[in-house]
Amino acid sequence: MAESQAAKRLVVLVSGSGTNLQALLDTVAATGTEAYGAEIVAVGADRDGIEGLARAERAGLPTFVCRVKDHGTRAEWDAALAGAVAAYEPDLVVSAGFMKIVGKEFLALFGGRFVNTHPALLPSFPGAHGVRDALAYGARVTGCTVHFVDDGVDTGPIIAQGVVEIRDEDDESALHERIKEVERRLLVDVVGRLARNGYRIEGRKVVIQ
Ligand code: GRF
Numbered sequence: 001m002a003e004s005q006a007a008k009r010l011v012v013l014v015s016g017s018g019t020n021l022q023a024l025l026d027t028v029a030a031t032g033t034e035a036y037g038a039e040i041v042a043v044g045a046d047r048d049g050i051e052g053l054a055r056a057e058r059a060g061l062p063t064f065v066c067r068v069k070d071h072g073t074r075a076e077w078d079a080a081l082a083g084a085v086a087a088y089e090p091d092l093v094v095s096a097g098f099m100k101i102v103g104k105e106f107l108a109l110f111g112g113r114f115v116n117t118h119p120a121l122l123p124s125f126p127g128a129h130g131v132r133d134a135l136a137y138g139a140r141v142t143g144c145t146v147h148f149v150d151d152g153v154d155t156g157p158i159i160a161q162g163v164v165e166i167r168d169e170d171d172e173s174a175l176h177e178r179i180k181e182v183e184r185r186l187l188v189d190v191v192g193r194l195a196r197n198g199y200r201i202e203g204r205k206v207v208i209q
Contacts, residue, residue, distance in 0.1 A: 005037070005196075007033040007034055007036070007037055007038050007039045007195070008037060008038040008039075008091040008092055008194075008195040009038070009039065009041045009088065009089060009090045009091050009092075010024070010038050010039065010040045010041060010090055010091070010092050010093070010094055010191065010195075011040075011041060011042050011043070011044060011085050011088050011090040011092075011093045011094070012024065012040055012042075012043050012044070012056075012093075012094045012096050013043075013044045013045065013046075013085075013093065013094065013095045013096065013098035014043060014044075014045050014050065014052030014053070014056075014096055014097055014098055015045060015046055015047060015050065015052070015097055015098050015099040015100070016050055016051070016052055016097045016099070017050070017051045017052060017097070018050065018051050018052025018053075018054075018055045018056075018096070018097065019180060019184060020096035020097055020117060020180070020183065020184055020187050021040075021043060021052055021055055021056065021096050021097075022055050023184035023185070023187065023188050024040060024094070024096070024187070024188055024191065025040060025055065025056075025059050027188045027192070028040060029059075031192075036192050036195070036196075037192055037195035037196030038091075038092070038191060038192065038195035038196075040056075040059075040061060041061075041062075041088045041089075041090065042056075042061060042062045042063065042064065042085075042088040042090075043055075043056035043061055043062075043063050043064075044063065044064045044065070044066060044081070044084060044085060045063070045064075045065050045066075045098075046065070046066060046067060046068065046081075046098065046099070046100045047065065047067060048065050048067075052096075052097070053065070062088075064084045066080050066081045066084050068100070074103060075103060075104070075105070077103075078102055078103030078104065078105050078106050079105045079106075081102065081106055082102075082105045082106040082108075082109050082110070085106075085109075085110065086109055090110075090113075091113065091195070092113050092114075092115060092191065092194060092195065093110050093113060093114045093115070094115050094116075094117075094187070094191060095114065095115065095116040095117070095149065096117060096187065097117070098116075099128065101153060102114070102149065104151075107149070107150070107151060111149075111150070112148065112201055113148075114148065114149040115146060115147070115148060115149070115159070115190070115191065115194070116146070116147055116148075116149045116154070116156070117144060117145070117146050117183055117186070117187050118130055118144065118145045118146075118147065118154050119131050119142075119144050119176060119179045119180070119183060120133070120134050120142050120143065120144070120145065121134075121141070121142055121143045121144075121145060121161055121163065122145040122147060122154050122155075122158060122161075123154075123155070124139070124142075125137070125139075125142070126153050126154035126155065127153055127154065130142075130154075131172050131175055131176045131179060132172045134166065134175075135166065135170060135171075135172055135175060139166060140165065140166055141163050141164065141165055141166060142163075142164055142166055142175070142179065143161055143162045143163040143164045143179060143182060144161065144162050144164070144179050144180075144182055144183035144186060145158055145160075145161045146158075146159045146160050146161070146186055146187055146190045147159055148201060148206065157201050157203075157204050157205065157206050158204070158206070159190050159194070159206045159208075160186055160189070160190050161186075162182040162183065162185075162186045163182075164178050164179050164182055193208050194208060197209045
């Protein structure tokens with residue numbers, strides 16, 4: 001008889017409303033950790049008082065906060081964040097609306113298993129204002145990208161993308177809400193497939209087995 005594989009351990013990092021985190025929580029609860037292939041073991045943030053942390057607490061998960069301003073240098077913050085995440089021994093770390101660029105120490109520990117979701121079709125419109133920038137540019141389609149994090153800003157190998165049409169009447173918030181509907185489904189699908197199937201990164205290509 002084939003042995004069932006242990007569910008992969010996920011740490012999710014958030015900075016805001018946490019609806020992507022909620023989509024992961026709901027899917028794990030509805031599907032079961034074994035069938036989904038992963039369980040969320042902790043949620044971390046770079047700030048207090050956000051709905052993302054409240055969602056984790058309501059789900060009974062441990063949380064931690066690692067704020068840049070509590071550390072002397074950015075490198076010290078990065079090392080502290082890496083240590084806080086490492087304490088939960090994750091297989092994968094998911095940045096779900098985590099609005100910070102991690103540094104060398106974090107990537108030394110979690111490079112190749114740190115997944116981010118970005119609200120634009122990379123390599124177009126990287127950075128903190130992907131939705132606003134696509135709208136201002138006059139693009140007719142945009143979307144979301146789930147990718148591995150490397151040492152650039154939204155430059156790591158792409159795992160999956162979802163396309164969203166831009167409507168004439170869109171403002172940033174309406175467009176972002178429609179992107180997030182696609183993004184939540186994409187993130188849940190990608191994280192589950194990475195966890196269940198395993199993957200390898202070949203240069204810029206991600207091959208899910
Ligand atoms: C997502 O669109 C993510 O790509 C962006 O911020 C949003 C986070 O949404 N960086 P939420 O906190 O998961 O609701």
